[in-house]
Amino acid sequence: MSTIVSFKNVQKTYDGETLVVKNLNLDIKEGEFLTMLGPSGSGKTTCLMMLAGFETATHGEILLQGRPINRIPPERRNIGMVFQSYALFPHKSVAENLAFPLKVRKVGKAEIEKKVQGALRMVNMEKFANRMPAQLSGGQQQRVAVARALVFEPALVLMDEPLGALDKQLREQMQYEIKQIHAQSGLTVVYVTHDQSEAMTMSDRIAVFNNGIIQQLATPSRLYEQPENAFVARFIGESNELKGTIADVSSERCTVKLDGGHTIKASTGAVLRASSNACVSLRPERIAIGEHAKTCDNVFSGGVKDLIYYGDHLRLVMQICGRDDFIVKLPNDGAARTLRVGDSVHVxxxxxxxxxxQ
Incomplete structure (x- = not known):
């Protein structure tokens, strides 16, 4: 797969002192769905805006299809853009909204009609061509915004928190639809969100940002199963964190002495040395309770502090290893339903x- 976008040593500062983006080097592959994920202020949206041309890099170079674009204005970059606010023209019909970017590019009338119909068909909005934006629901407006970004067949489509204004059920439906459009069209999509589940559901690869730096760039499964640092483990999914010191370490395993005195056997997710500080990350659904726990490498006694019913699973808050906020997720089966607050069990x-x- 060839590279369509390259960030080369890109930096961005707004005040000349604080770097919002720090020495960014990132290659985006043609046809992939790449998500820039991170908390507010992490630099992800600034990167998208620099790629779109709405912000200028302070240092470094951005390449699109091998061509430097730092000095090329947004309208000449051949990039489609979808915003959270939809940004539709309120005085134009759906069809006229889609026709606008084609008219700007001097496309002929017959070709415009053909492309508009094709784009509306792609988002299942053919019947709404003559409606005004105010006559559409939020989800319908977002479909039109996506169609408008695709109608002129851009080299690249950028999406900035496009589903943030939708309710949960509609947001999940639109996640599926955007992913289907991506699969059918073969377009390259760069997507920005702070919603980890959205990123995990939709992406081929995810760039996790924090403090203007990509902490890890990987597939969703690799980010979840093999986080490279404590921030990624904490930000992707849910994890229990146990802090301590490395007692000994081999190539794949280590022993960690926790601050409270307990000892844990763990896999090594970073270059670690004996006596160095470490944070042990443990997913709540990977924990066994009761008889099943006794055959594990790490076995402790824990007290059930709280028990929350979620339908398909139970969420236990436990006192263990000196922590009183240790989370365990259990399938809602017969054994789990016998647990009560105050019980002491093997974990x-x-x-x-x-x-x-680290």
């Missing part, structure tokens, strides 16, 4: 289920 997990990180 265990395998060494491979937890990672020692």
């Amino acid at each position: 265990g997990w395998m060494a491979e289920a937890c990672r020692a990180l």
Whole structure:
């Protein structure tokens, strides 16, 4: 797969002192769905705006299809853009909104009609061509915004928190629809969100941002299963964190002495040395309770502090290893339903289920 976008040593500062983006080097592959994910202020949206041409890089170079674009205005970059606010022209019909970018490009009338119909068909909005934006629901307006970004067949489509204004059910439906459009069209999509589940559901690869730096760039499964540092483990999904010191370490395993005195066997998720500080990350669903826990590499006694019913699973808040906010997720089966607040039970997990990180 060839590279369509390259950020080369890109930096951005607004005040000349604080770097919002720090030495960014990133290659985006043609045809992939790449998500820039991170908390507010992490630099992800600034990167998207620099790629779109609405912000200028302070240092470094951005390449599109091998061509430097730092000095090329947004309208000449051949990039489609979808915003959270839809940004539709309120005085134009759906069809006229889609026709606008084609008219700007001097496309002929017959070709415009053909392309508009094709784009509306792609988002299942053919019947709404003559409606005004105010006559559409939020989800319908977002479909039109996506169609308008695709109608002129851009080299690249950028999406900035496009589903943030929708309710949960509609947001999940639109996630599926955008992913289907991507699969059918073969377009390259760069997507910005702070919603980790949205990123995990839709992306081929995810760039996790924090403090203007990509902390890890990987597939959703690799980010979840093999986070490279404590921030990624904390930001992607949910994890219990146990802090301690490395007692000994081999190529794939280590022993961590926790601050409270307990000892844990863990897999190594970073370059670690004996006596160095470490944070052990453990997913709540990888933990066994009761008899199943006794055969694990790490076995402790824990008290059930709280028990929350979620339908398909139970969420336990436990006191264990000196922590009173330790989370365990259990399938809602017969054994789990016998647990009560105040119970003392064995809690265990395998060494491979937890990672020692820095």
